[in-house]
Amino acid sequence: MERKMQTIRTRLRKMTEQLTASERKIAQAILADYPFSGLLPIQELADRTGVSSASITRFVGKIGGGGYQDFQRQLIGELKEGNKSPLDLKVRQAPAEPAFLVDYANRMTVILREMTETVSQEQFDQVCRLIADTSRNVFLLGGRVSNTLASFLSIHLRQIRSQIYHLPDNPEFWPEHILRMRKKDIVVLFDFRRYQPNLAALAEMISRKRQATIILITDKWMSPIARHSSEIIALPIDAGTAWDTVVGAHVFVEALIVKVSEFDWASTQARIKAWDEVRLDSPMPGEEPSSTIDLEGTNEA
Structure with a gap:
């Protein structure tokens, strides 16, 4: 590539x-x-x-x-x-190789190498320190597609530490979270090419009203959110096809999860253990429902 x-x-x-x-x-x-x-x-x-x-x-x-x-x-x-759509990108896409799966995997290797050259170890460590700081609330949200990355990150962070809030898709519910934000808190926003205007408006509101620290995870063409961000992670996304890739972003997020969990492994370990003890697992087909909650005696007068 x-x-x-x-x-x-x-x-x-x-x-x-x-x-x-x-x-x-x-x-x-x-x-x-x-x-x-x-x-x-x-x-x-x-x-x-x-x-x-x-x-x-x-x-x-x-x-x-x-x-x-x-x-x-x-x-x-x-x-x-930064505003190009899949239709625009398709025009300049080279013909697919007969062995396209292998070719695409090779492209991802280049993407990952470029990601490690773009994001310094110092910047990665700084973002991890901010998110690992349990004195700070952490809020997360992404765009139409990138919100899946925010969700993936928030699910894991909740098992590592408390005070993790994934904002809902509906902007009508954002004020509740904005009002909860403090100056020392962290807001992680994902926004890639064909940037989402309401996320930029949200970032501007947070910066102006709450002064929380915004961490932006975006591409090299820069979401407008960058104007309000303290930390900007600019990742490679161009795979040379009609569709941008989030492989670099996914690897970055997975590395972040591992690093944050290890800042205080004893606390992480204790929280995962407590989390598992109260998790209500859905039964497999043919199995009886089970949980660690004792329901005996609930009908006693």
Whole structure:
């Protein structure tokens, strides 16, 4: 599978140590409201950063742009890429190989390698520390498809620690959860290409009203939620087919579950044991219902 061109955001982060003090100011301004600050007129960006227009032009050339207009065209291209549907992606899909299952598995190998190159160990550890901190409530939600990832994560986190809340699909019920959020709490949002507007509105509301820490799990083209997020996990999703893949996201989430469970394994172990003791298992066909709850004597006067 052909490697995809890096976004400007990725290039800026990788080149941080190579930038001068003035160039770092420009980069920080662009990353703080990415990609929208990079779409400002060059003089307005210069006024915001206190750096000359000529310095911005040199900076753009240094990070691989052919001038400020070309730099903005690249940013606009990233925005368009983030809104592409399966119908758009199908147009550029290469013909399927006869042994497509093997070919697709090989593509996923590339996706996973790219994921480990994109997400640093330091960022992964920081996200795990935040979610493992039992003094914080953790709220989760995803988009139309990615909510399955939020659900998968929340199911496992509930067995590891308490105060895990998966927001319902219906926005009418969101205010109850928003009002429960505190400044120290964590909100994990999943949002991938063809981003969901109501999730961006939710993130803006949380940021403005509750100041909770938002962790965004998205793709390299960046959900608009990024404007309100403290931590952004940008994962590869382009499999070269009409359908984006969540394999990288799923592996990231599974690794997160394992790591969080091990922050305090004694507590995790005790909670899983207690959880299992009160779980009401559905009987298999032909079996009698069973539970650990003693129902004897419930009809006594």
